[in-house]
Amino acid sequence: MGVCPLARMSLLRDNFTGPLHPCAWPKVLTCTCWRAPIIWDGTFDPDVAQQEAVQQNLTIGLTVFAVGRYLEKYLARFLETAEQHFMVGQRVVYYVFTEGPVAVPRVRLGPGRRLRVERVARERPWQNVSMARMRTLHAALGGRLGREARFVLCMDVDQHFSGTFGPEALAGSVAQMHAWHYRWRRRMLPFERDARSAAALGRGEGDFYHAAVFGGSVAALRQLTAYCVRALEVRWHDESHLNKFFWLHKPAKLLSPEFCWSPDISRRAEIRRPQLI
Numbered sequence: 001m002g003v004c005p006l007a008r009m010s011l012l013r014d015n016f017t018g019p020l021h022p023c024a025w026p027k028v029l030t031c032t033c034w035r036a037p038i039i040w041d042g043t044f045d046p047d048v049a050q051q052e053a054v055q056q057n058l059t060i061g062l063t064v065f066a067v068g069r070y071l072e073k074y075l076a077r078f079l080e081t082a083e084q085h086f087m088v089g090q091r092v093v094y095y096v097f098t099e100g101p102v103a104v105p106r107v108r109l110g111p112g113r114r115l116r117v118e119r120v121a122r123e124r125p126w127q128n129v130s131m132a133r134m135r136t137l138h139a140a141l142g143g144r145l146g147r148e149a150r151f152v153l154c155m156d157v158d159q160h161f162s163g164t165f166g167p168e169a170l171a172g173s174v175a176q177m178h179a180w181h182y183r184w185r186r187r188m189l190p191f192e193r194d195a196r197s198a199a200a201l202g203r204g205e206g207d208f209y210h211a212a213v214f215g216g217s218v219a220a221l222r223q224l225t226a227y228c229v230r231a232l233e234v235r236w237h238d239e240s241h242l243n244k245f246f247w248l249h250k251p252a253k254l255l256s257p258e259f260c261w262s263p264d265i266s267r268r269a270e271i272r273r274p275q276l277i
């Protein structure tokens with residue numbers, strides 16, 4: 001994975017917490033070659049981020065799709081644990097996209113937190129649900145979600161929060177280092193390599209492998225979703241287009257694999273308190 005070069009470390013700042021502590025984790029990469037910070041537990045001060053976000057009077061959007069079986073199977077736990085861990089103390093607006101609005105569980109929300117349910121058509125086969133997310137997100141960002149929120153995070157529903165997920169995760173554009181791939185050699189990463197695909201990355205291209213959690217300002221996400229929608233019309237997998245986008249438009253911040261971890265992966269010293277499981 002490599003280690004952040006010392007020369008750059010002192011310059012590394014976070015938009016919410018100010019100076020970061022890249023040395024807190026000597027064994028992991030804490031910045032990218034384009035100087036974006038990689039947020040690991042211990043590299044930032046959560047209290048400063050919290051205060052900064054309150055001062056900026058932010059509303060933070062969290063989008064999630066819960067279509068078909070995923071609605072009853074995952075949504076309640078996702079929302080209940082989000083209430084415990086996601087941007088606690090901030091104004092939050094959840095956007096749940098589902099084809100079954102009446103079945104959305106009634107989760108008790110803290111003050112300043114709202115839940116909006118938007119109806120979407122059920123796509124078949126189920127893989128298309130995942131791909132159709134980009135189109136739906138793009139429309140929502142151009143509508144009420146875009147007016148209500150300053151920053152938005154987009155997540156899978158088949159997971160739950162297990163640790164504090166605070167404003168240190170916010171930036172103009174945010175990508176996450178995929179838990180399964182962050183230790184892989186760059187050339188082994190599963191980017192689309194078929195040159196016939198619009199998502200193809202050439203030899204030596206691609207920085208990190210991303211999926212699972214992405215976000216940013218409304219404007220940046222409009223750009224990302226527009227890119228993926230356009231590209232998806234050519235077909236192929238949404239995740240490949242997401243990765244191509246982040247190769248072309250470098251994210252301002254990266255989230256460490258802790259932010260979306262899988263318990264199926266063997267224990268790793270650098271993974272202490274995962275935000276999502």
Ligand SMILES: CC(=O)N[C@H]1[C@@H](OP(=O)(O)OP(=O)(O)OC[C@H]2O[C@@H](n3ccc(=O)[nH]c3=O)[C@H](O)[C@@H]2O)O[C@H](CO)[C@H](O)[C@@H]1O
Binds near residue numbers: 130212
């Ligand atoms: C953890 C992780 O790496 N997740 C990525 C992986 O998802 P997964 O391989 O985890 O696929 P998945 O089945 O979780 O589908 C992605 C998401 O689509 C929604 N959904 C899907 C099917 C369905 O019947 N109903 C429904 O609501 C739901 O929010 C789900 O979480 O690959 C996808 C590619 O398409 C995305 O890149 C995901 O971010």
Ligand SMILES: [Mn+2]
Binds near residue numbers: 156157158
């Ligand atoms: Mn998933």
